[in-house]
Amino acid sequence: MKKISLAMLFTVSLFVLNACTAQNTAAVQPTSPSTAPVVISSEVAAPPSAQTTPTIKKATITKPVAAPVVTPVATPVVAPIAAPKNASVSIQNFAFSTPTVRIKKGARVTWTNLDSTPHTATSDAGSFSSATLAQGASYSFTFNTVGSFPYHCQPHPSMKGTIIVE
Numbered sequence: 001m002k003k004i005s006l007a008m009l010f011t012v013s014l015f016v017l018n019a020c021t022a023q024n025t026a027a028v029q030p031t032s033p034s035t036a037p038v039v040i041s042s043e044v045a046a047p048p049s050a051q052t053t054p055t056i057k058k059a060t061i062t063k064p065v066a067a068p069v070v071t072p073v074a075t076p077v078v079a080p081i082a083a084p085k086n087a088s089v090s091i092q093n094f095a096f097s098t099p100t101v102r103i104k105k106g107a108r109v110t111w112t113n114l115d116s117t118p119h120t121a122t123s124d125a126g127s128f129s130s131a132t133l134a135q136g137a138s139y140s141f142t143f144n145t146v147g148s149f150p151y152h153c154q155p156h157p158s159m160k161g162t163i164i165v166e
C-alpha cells in the first residue's frame with residue numbers, strides 16, 4: 001500500500017510539474033511577442049528624432065542674428081557721454097559774442113579776437129587769463145571744475161562774460 005501511494009504521489013507531482021511548465025511556457029510566449037512591437041515602435045520613434053536635428057540647426061542660425069543687433073545699439077549710447085562738447089567765443093566789436101556759455105566739465109573754451117584792437121579773456125577770480133590777443137589770435141582753457149566762472153577783458157573792463165561748467 002505504501003509503495004502504491006508513493007507511486008501515485010510521484011505521478012501526481014509529475015503532473016503538477018508538467019502543468020507548471022506548461023503555464024510557464026505559455027506565460028513566456030505571450031510576453032515575447034509583446035516585446036517585439038516595442039522594438040518596432042522604437043524604430044518608428046527614430047525618424048522624429050532625425051526631424052528635430054534640423055530644427056536645432058535653425059535655432060543656431062537665429063542666435064548670431066540677434067546678437068549683432070544688440071551690440072551696435074549699446075555702443076553709440078556710450079560714445080556721446082565720454083566726449084564733452086567744446087565751445088568757441090568770438091571777440092568782436094568790443095564784446096564777447098556769446099556772453100554766457102554752458103559746457104560740461106572737462107570741455108574746452110576757445111576765444112578768438114576778431115577786432116583790430118587787442119583784447120583778453122581774464123577770469124574775475126584769476127583762475128585763467130589769456131595773454132593780450134592781437135587780431136586773429138586765439139586762447140583756449142579747459143574747465144575741469146564745476147561752477148560759474150565770470151571773466152572780463154583787462155583793457156576794457158566793461159567787456160564781460162561767464163562760463164558755466166556743469
Ligand SMILES: [Cu+2]
Nearest residue numbers: 119120153156
Ligand atoms: Cu578788450
